[in-house]
Amino acid sequence: MFGTFLGLQTAVSGLQASQAAIDTVSHNVANADTPGYSRQTVNLSATPAIDMPGLLSANPGQIGTGVQVQQISRMRSNYLDEQYQGQNSYSGYWNTQQSTLNNITAIINEPSDTGISTVMQNFFSAWSSLSANPSDLSARTQVQQTGITLAQTLNQTAQQLDTLKGDTQTNLQDNITQANTLVSQIADINKQINAIQQVGDEPNDLLDQRGQLLDQLSNLANIQTSTNGGVFTLSIAGQQVLQDTQVTAELAPNSTTPADVTAAILTDTSGNPILDPTTGNPVTVTNGVLGGLSDSIATVDSYNSYLNDFANTLATGGEHMDATTGTMVPGTAPVTITGTWPIEGDASGNTPTFPVSGQFPDGTQFTAGESVTDPSLSNENIQIATSTTGQQTATIPAGVTVNVSGINGLEELGYSQNGQGQAFFSTSDGSSTITADNIAVSISPADIAAAFNNQPGTNTAMAGDGTLAMAVSNLANSYFSFQSPSDVNQTMQGTPDQMMQSIVGTLGVQSQTANQQVTNQQTLLQQIDNQRQSISGVSIDQELSNMIQYQQAYNASARIVSTINSMLQTVVSLGQ
Amino acid sequence: MRITQGMLNSQMINDIQNNYQQLSQLQNEIATGHQINTPADSPVGVGMVMQYNSQLASYQQYQANATSAQGWLQNASSVMNEAQQIMQQARTLAVQGANDTETQSDRQDIATQVQELYQELVTTGNSQYNGQYIFNGQDVTNAPYTNADAASVNPNTGGVLYDVGTGSPLQVNTSGQDFFGSSADADNAFSILQNLQNALNNNDQSGIEQAITQIDSRSSAMEAAQTDVATRQDRIQFATSRLSDLTNNVTTLLSNVQDANLAQVITNYESAQNVQTASLEVGAQVLVPTLADFLK
Numbered sequence: 001m002f003g004t005f006l007g008l009q010t011a012v013s014g015l016q017a018s019q020a021a022i023d024t025v026s027h028n029v030a031n032a033d034t035p036g037y038s039r040q041t042v043n044l045s046a047t048p049a050i051d052m053p054g055l056l057s058a059n060p061g062q063i064g065t066g067v068q069v070q071q072i073s074r075m076r077s078n079y080l081d082e083q084y085q086g087q088n089s090y091s092g093y094w095n096t097q098q099s100t101l102n103n104i105t106a107i108i109n110e111p112s113d114t115g116i117s118t119v120m121q122n123f124f125s126a127w128s129s130l131s132a133n134p135s136d137l138s139a140r141t142q143v144q145q146t147g148i149t150l151a152q153t154l155n156q157t158a159q160q161l162d163t164l165k166g167d168t169q170t171n172l173q174d175n176i177t178q179a180n181t182l183v184s185q186i187a188d189i190n191k192q193i194n195a196i197q198q199v200g201d202e203p204n205d206l207l208d209q210r211g212q213l214l215d216q217l218s219n220l221a222n223i224q225t226s227t228n229g230g231v232f233t234l235s236i237a238g239q240q241v242l243q244d245t246q247v248t249a250e251l252a253p254n255s256t257t258p259a260d261v262t263a264a265i266l267t268d269t270s271g272n273p274i275l276d277p278t279t280g281n282p283v284t285v286t287n288g289v290l291g292g293l294s295d296s297i298a299t300v301d302s303y304n305s306y307l308n309d310f311a312n313t314l315a316t317g318g319e320h321m322d323a324t325t326g327t328m329v330p331g332t333a334p335v336t337i338t339g340t341w342p343i344e345g346d347a348s349g350n351t352p353t354f355p356v357s358g359q360f361p362d363g364t365q366f367t368a369g370e371s372v373t374d375p376s377l378s379n380e381n382i383q384i385a386t387s388t389t390g391q392q393t394a395t396i397p398a399g400v401t402v403n404v405s406g407i408n409g410l411e412e413l414g415y416s417q418n419g420q421g422q423a424f425f426s427t428s429d430g431s432s433t434i435t436a437d438n439i440a441v442s443i444s445p446a447d448i449a450a451a452f453n454n455q456p457g458t459n460t461a462m463a464g465d466g467t468l469a470m471a472v473s474n475l476a477n478s479y480f481s482f483q484s485p486s487d488v489n490q491t492m493q494g495t496p497d498q499m500m501q502s503i504v505g506t507l508g509v510q511s512q513t514a515n516q517q518v519t520n521q522q523t524l525l526q527q528i529d530n531q532r533q534s535i536s537g538v539s540i541d542q543e544l545s546n547m548i549q550y551q552q553a554y555n556a557s558a559r560i561v562s563t564i565n566s567m568l569q570t571v572v573s574l575g576q
Numbered sequence: 577m578r579i580t581q582g583m584l585n586s587q588m589i590n591d592i593q594n595n596y597q598q599l600s601q602l603q604n605e606i607a608t609g610h611q612i613n614t615p616a617d618s619p620v621g622v623g624m625v626m627q628y629n630s631q632l633a634s635y636q637q638y639q640a641n642a643t644s645a646q647g648w649l650q651n652a653s654s655v656m657n658e659a660q661q662i663m664q665q666a667r668t669l670a671v672q673g674a675n676d677t678e679t680q681s682d683r684q685d686i687a688t689q690v691q692e693l694y695q696e697l698v699t700t701g702n703s704q705y706n707g708q709y710i711f712n713g714q715d716v717t718n719a720p721y722t723n724a725d726a727a728s729v730n731p732n733t734g735g736v737l738y739d740v741g742t743g744s745p746l747q748v749n750t751s752g753q754d755f756f757g758s759s760a761d762a763d764n765a766f767s768i769l770q771n772l773q774n775a776l777n778n779n780d781q782s783g784i785e786q787a788i789t790q791i792d793s794r795s796s797a798m799e800a801a802q803t804d805v806a807t808r809q810d811r812i813q814f815a816t817s818r819l820s821d822l823t824n825n826v827t828t829l830l831s832n833v834q835d836a837n838l839a840q841v842i843t844n845y846e847s848a849q850n851v852q853t854a855s856l857e858v859g860a861q862v863l864v865p866t867l868a869d870f871l872k
Binding site for chain 2: 032033101105108110111117118121122124125128129131132133135136338339340451453455462463464465466467470473474476497498500501502504505506507508509511512515522526529530531533534535537538539540541542544545548
């Protein structure tokens with residue numbers, strides 16, 4: 001025999017289950033656009049039946065007692081989460097690289113009418129003009145002014161790169177702070193999750209929030225998560241930073257001096273860098289925005305280094321790695337002297353010596369310091385004249401090629417209107433090494449040497465001799481040794497134009513790669529996110545049809561209540 | 577696969593974003609007329625663009641040098657004409673003076689005219705182009721000759737060189753030593769005129785006749801020097817037309833690499849715009865309806 005009110009209780013359990021299901025539908029619809037939200041479903045099951053054993057019973061078997069809400073669970077795939085977080089790191093890395101390379105592209109500003117290569121062409125053209133009009137003051141002023149423009153363009157470019165580097169370093173610091181904040185937020189959420197899980201409930205919304213924070217963190221760095229025996233651990237760059245609710249390591253810049261920061265490293269709780277056991281170096285973040293920023297700093301540095309090398313090589317020949325000896329040697333560029341070249345001996349009447357190395361048109365070589373009367377040069381038609389004071393002057397015929405240390409080295413071989421030629425480029429900060437930052441032109445137009453030939457017996461130039469200016473303009477086509485843009489320790493031969501081209505070409509390849517990677521990562525992330533949404537996303541249509549279903553079930557249960565009610569009334573009226 | 581409104585929404589935002597990126601790229605190409613606007617557009621192409629621009633800049637400078645050299649040579653040629661006319665006038669006077677019928681006073685009158693011619697020749701020898709003395713080699717800021725010493729000085733012989741891009745530089749100047757003769761030459765133009773003047777003053781007929789022979793010898797040397805100038809003018813002419821050919825060629829090459837194919841880009845732009853409009857329209861219709869719209 002069953003209890004009189006069993007049917008009522010069963011109907012009430014139906015009402016309650018429908019109520020819970022409608023509430024869940026409502027929660028899902030409300031959170032349809034919440035980032036990171038996973039749709040929730042109500043898992044219903046029948047309550048234990050009342051057993052009616054007994055062969056003699058009129059009602060054999062079991063009688064159901066209604067429905068219960070077993071669990072409200074969220075629809076989520078951990079596998080897709082891991083996929084998403086892994087790709088999100090790459091996405092953060094390449095987005096950062098792309099933005100830095102876009103900035104560098106804007107700073108280098110090629111191809112354009114105002115970039116370094118155009119300014120340099122104007123500079124060499126001005127020298128060519130001067131070679132045709134060496135006595136013309138305006139041609140000289142033109143050389144000085146285009147030289148100043150070239151120096152200032154290099155200065156500005158270098159300064160903008162310095163600013164970009166500083167901004168990138170600040171950006172890295174900010175992102176390190178953000179990543180640490182995210183880790184501690186995750187630790188806080190873990191505490192709440194633990195509290196709820198201890199009483200056997202499923203903290204769906206907190207898990208979603210944690211997933212959302214992990215998504216954000218995965219954009220900043222390469223992370224891994226795992227849950228072992230209910231204990232959640234989080235690692236950054238392979239190093240555990242969070243165990244359950246305990247932060248075990250923190251991110252920090254690799255230097256306390258802001259200008260020296262180049263990477264994000266991991267430190268233990270007392271602030272000491274964590275070292276990689278195999279290399280002994282601090283563990284650095286290599287992926288995500290943090291990895292992208294630290295590589296960006298290196299990229300900006302490399303362009304600064306190319307420009308410094310470019311400025312130094314153009315002005316003084318620079319210093320480059322000798323491939324055979326592996327040592328740094330001063331660089332020179334060969335340039336042909338189109339007119340005659342007088343070499344003065346000293347006042348004591350000694351035979352003149354070559355100031356630089358080079359070779360005659362027939363291939364005979366000479367070295368710096370070698371006497372012009374060296375027997376190996378007997379066929380070279382070198383004329384030697386002796387002045388009344390006994391000073392000797394050797395006249396080298398046209399066509400010899402000399403190896404000069406940049407424009408400064410070439411200028412010093414000749415004569416200006418005011419005397420012996422002097423360095424064209426100087427530094428603005430008094431340093432002895434010319435860089436893109438400090439290159440300057442402080443020479444006055446009259447001191448610019450345009451001539452190899454001097455007025456006999458004086459140190460002033462032959463006014464109509466423009467052969468030195470011509471040689472300088474020809475340096476535009478001379479092969480210098482430059483630092484290779486693909487490897488700073490490699491030397492590459494090329495004209496100044498080609499050097500700029502290879503810098504810009506390298507920038508182009510890097511930007512193109514970054515652009516492609518960003519597009520790829522976007523597509524990939526979009527795809528993975530779509531798959532996640534397919535599982536976790538709220539479908540309004542689905543929720544609404546569920547709503548109708550549960551509403552009908554609720555109505556039906558209510559109907560049963562009223563039916564049982566009227567049955568009970570019938571029973572009660574029997575007794576009257 | 578289960579599809580939700582959120583997926584449709586984010587898919588549409590992504591697609592529209594892609595469309596905008598494509599439109600922006602095409603619009604940039606149309607606005608600049610260039611398909612290479614940043615190094616990333618074509619890392620190889622950008623190097624070629626820079627290389628061609630640099631070549632064009634050097635051709636332009638060579639052209640400027642050639643024009644300037646042409647000016648110098650034209651000026652030198654007309655100055656040389658003047659000098660030859662002076663020598664011809666001197667010869668006419670000498671022939672007249674050599675005439676047996678001339679009296680001593682007639683010859684002295686002629687001598688005065690020869691002296692004027694001498695001064696005129698010195699002035700011609702000190703001709704300038706653009707403020708530079710054209711007959712004094714590289715020493716262009718100093719006058720080579722004076723009335724007193726014109727016959728005894730040797731002007732500088734250094735070459736004034738112009739780079740017109742032909743590999744070897746072109747010398748534009750002719751030294752006074754080559755044109756008027758060096759101080760050691762018997763047919764130095766200035767000493768001929770001085771000797772002629774003296775011979776006329778001294779009524780020295782054989783001296784006058786000797787001067788005629790020397791004038792002829794100098795005139796042919798001057799003729800040769802002028803022909804040399806004409807040859808160099810030809811060389812420059814040739815260099816100029818070669819430079820303009822090169823400029824045309826390189827401009828074509830540059831255009832091939834750098835310029836956008838406008839017909840194609842505009843067509844692509846139109847089609848990208850259509851796609852964009854269509855995607856916006858479809859998006860607006862697709863995103864609205866849910867079951868909620870139909871539940872009463």
